[in-house]
Amino acid sequence: MKYGYFPGCSADSTARDMHTSTVAVAQALGIELIEPKGWTCCGATAGHQTDRFLSVALPAASLAKVKDDGLDMVVSCAACYNRMKVANHEIQQSDEMRRAVADALGRDYDGSVRVRHFLEVLLEDLGIDKVAALAKHSLGGLKVACYYGCLLVRPNEVTKFDDPENPTSLDRLVNALGGEGLEWPHKVECCGGGLSMSRTDVVVSLTDAILEMAKASGAQCVTVGCPMCQINLDMRQLDIRKQMGKSHDMPIVYITQLLGLCLGVPAQQLGLEKLMIPAGDIVKTIGSAA
């Protein structure tokens, strides 16, 4: 199994752990990921809040780089995934946009590269049974609040990822690995990640509500597939502590980190020490569960 792989800018900074755990898990599962040379930023939230053309042409530049190899583009960042899917959609919908993008890129791109989240590759291409069969350790009944956020599921006509109001992809994987994906109401609530720096006030109140609900639902940790959700839910716990005097102490781990532990990948390779709220107890539980 061979794919193009787009790490996204955060792979070099805030989400190095997402990137290393994705690569480690792929290797353990025999999935080959090829980084296209010279990939560039997708423009993220700032792009589409500023200019529609920018928000389409920026992701298209990287997609065009795998077009000729005929590979799907695998993305582990939900934000890049979202921007790339929307860009493909807009290029397919409008000849004017396609021409304008071609003009900027110096080549035509028809919006046809399939964009896949790493989770989709695990569930659709490899299959949940195969993934579970390769696991060396069980999650040992770990109670996990699976948090999907907004970028994977919306706009659903474009991303076509799971059920937009009650997605279960992460839960199915967690359950197959011997954990318990919890029923809880905030699976697709927004944490405000895109405004984390510019409207910290708004974001602290949104993250607090999500963490409260995870705790009330009995979660031992929250798992995510998006680096903006991760850093936001993880790091903003420090602000919640300071501003509201509440300690949630809720580890926010990437699904690839949980899966990596189950596959027997050493914790260091999964970047678990990078979490702001430590997940040591979880690492220990999984390491000792057969």
Next chain:
Amino acid sequence: MAITIKKNVETEGLIRRIEQMTGTDLSTCYQCKRCTSGCPVSKLAGSPPSEIMRRLHLKAGDELLDSEIVWMCVSCETCSARCPMGIDVAAVMDALRQLAREKKAAPQEGNVPLFNRAFLETVKFFGRTYDIAMIAAYKLGTRKFMDDTEKFPSMLKKRKIALLPSLKGDRKTTRRIFQKANERKEAER
């Protein structure tokens, strides 16, 4: 809640321009308020999304661009996903932000436009984001140097902030894209 707008019967207000920018027919909104009930910031912002829609129908003018939600909206797209009429309310928010910037509407708390500019300038220059340059540009603009800075040492230690920018991106193409975007804007004017 009663809505008052400054009505100017001579003009069509912002609605046509927004319809043009988003390619949607806003007249189908029947004020069910599902967009507002799912909006994570509706309680914090003065005018929730359904009210913005109503104000547009009532031919609101540029004063709408000063609404708090324009820069408080987190682009989560819950409103668009749940609108029974299939109206892309989040795209309306994007359009309002573009107009607010063009028309230099009242600056607001937190300064999202400044953050977006700092972010995109970094991308234009490096081809990828580079947090330190972006944060510096943003903090210089807001003069709120101390917010979040207490987290930097531990973030650096955990290598959650890269010290040096990555220069592996295809910067030539990125710059051409920004140039094209500018040309398109100029042509619109």
